[in-house]
Amino acid sequence: MNNTPESAALQRPSIILGIESSCDESAAAIYGESGLMAHALHSQVALHADYGGVVPELASRDHIRKLLPLIERVRAEAGNPELTGIAYTRGPGLMGALLVGASVAAGFGMSLDVPVLGVHHMEGHLLSPLLEDEPPAFPYVALLVSGGHTLLVAVEGLGRYRLLGRSVDDAVGEAFDKTAKILDLGYPGGPALAALATSGDPAAHDFPRPMLARPGLDFSFSGLKTAVMLAVKNGERSPQADADIAASFQQAVVDTLVAKCARAIEATGMQRLVVAGGVGANQALRAALIERGARDGFSVSFPRQAFCTDNAAMIALTGYLRRSEFRRGIAGAEAVARWPLDELAPPMAEAPTADRTGTA
CATH class of the missing domain: 3.30.420.40 (ATPase, nucleotide binding domain)
Structure with missing residues (x-):
């Protein structure tokens, strides 16, 4: 022995x-x-x-x-x-x-x-959703959205990761923070912008949904940030006007992320989506992904808020x-x-x- x-x-x-x-x-x-x-x-x-x-x-x-x-x-x-x-x-x-x-x-x-x-x-x-009581099983598509990263990854098992798409410029969390700074919302900007968006009209501004018209799974958010900057520069500032910009910006981000996730699910043939990273705590994004998953027949898992x-x-x-x-x-x-x-x-x-x- x-x-x-x-x-x-x-x-x-x-x-x-x-x-x-x-x-x-x-x-x-x-x-x-x-x-x-x-x-x-x-x-x-x-x-x-x-x-x-x-x-x-x-x-x-x-x-x-x-x-x-x-x-x-x-x-x-x-x-x-x-x-x-x-x-x-x-x-x-x-x-x-x-x-x-x-x-x-x-x-x-x-x-x-x-x-x-x-x-x-x-x-x-x-792997953070594996901390939950009912963890998702491999394989799954993961959307990692944080201040420094925006990635779509095919997670086929522990250590078996295949990059499907990424942001070619700003990460989505960075875009939230920069937009919040334009609106004078302070730091950290993402949660403040999401809170302001709840009182705004998401259809008030027709902001771009970058790269949705192109094939593939990459992202781009710098142009969206520029569109917000121009809207603030050329419009009148008021609490409601700022809320409308925040809501319209958030809607553009959510629409883009949801569409790319659905495209990744279809491309891989996987039936599970996992969302991780700080932006994964955004309630509008969560609701939209759950709705799309119910429509298209794939499950959506999130880590609890503390582990986003x-x-x-x-x-x-x-x-x-x-x-x-x-x-x-x-x-x-x-x-x-x-x-x-x-x-x-x-x-x-x-x-x-x-x-x-x-x-x-």
């Missing part, structure tokens, strides 16, 4: 600490065989509000202050379980912010003598699902600002834990 420390570790229930620090949320979570055990998040919205956007240096400094207390909090809430691995966001994201999380993970791994794994931030989003934006629960889950890739030994604080999703691969088969040189 193999009684090495490595084999003993494999026999313990897997309990993974997740750490997220890719942008302006500091977060920690613990995921085990029974599911999500604890999670906590600190948002930096108030810190960056005066600047109208994320200031990378301030974000990094705040992660340094907040991550350790968040980790201690989730460990206590989970009952101080014995961790078998630490997963952190390796990329993509702001390099300084990523390095804070990577360094904390490496330090904890060394002090607790547990392996560390850097995971892909966008894979976390793609950046969070550590999805990072801990991804680490848990990739637990066969953990390797013992001293981990480096690895981080990458850019990390193409198509570089990922399915997890390696379960094997005895080894050090980073590959020796058992």
Whole structure:
């Protein structure tokens, strides 16, 4: 019988600490065989509000202050379980912010003598609906809509991702924030614009639905933002006029996203759509996708509101699902600002834990 420390570790229930620090949320979570055990998040919205956007240096400094207390909090809430691995966001994201999380993970791994794994931030989003009580089954089409990314991805299994379409310019969350800035709605602009749109007329302005007339699944939102800018410049400003612009802009975005999702479902032959990322919390988008799914015969799944934006629960889950890739030994604080999703691969088969040189 193999009684090495490595084999003993494999026999313990897997309990993974997740750490997220890719942008302006500091977060920690613990995921085990029974599911999500604890999670906590600190948002930096108030810190960056005066600047109208994320200031990378301030974000990094705040992660340094907040991550350790968040980790201690989730460990206590989970009952101080014995961790078998630490997963952190390796990329993509702001390099300084990523390095804070990577360094904390490496330090904890060394002090607790547990392996560390850097995971892909966008894979976390793609898998976040699996945190729900009734998770969608593979395969599915995923719409990832956030401040930095707008992607349509065929998710055929863990680590098996096929890019179907992406934004050729602004991400949809970025378009929301820039439009909100034009309307003087402050930061973060997306939720404020969505709230204003509820009192506006979505048919007041005939804004463009970019790239819908073209074949394919790519997106473009910069022209839509320009149309809003011209409407504000050439029109009279009033609370109702601003609400009408917000509603018309949101409707143009929703129509574009819904049409491209339906096109992706038809092209792949899949019957499930998963929506992830911060813009996935938008109620108008959710309602329109559910309606289109009911009409066209495909199901639509969303993570709960707390797991639409950046969070550590999805990072801990991804680490848990990739637990066969953990390797013992001293981990480096690895981080990458850019990390193409198509570089990922399915997890390696379960094997005895080894050090980073590959020796058992």
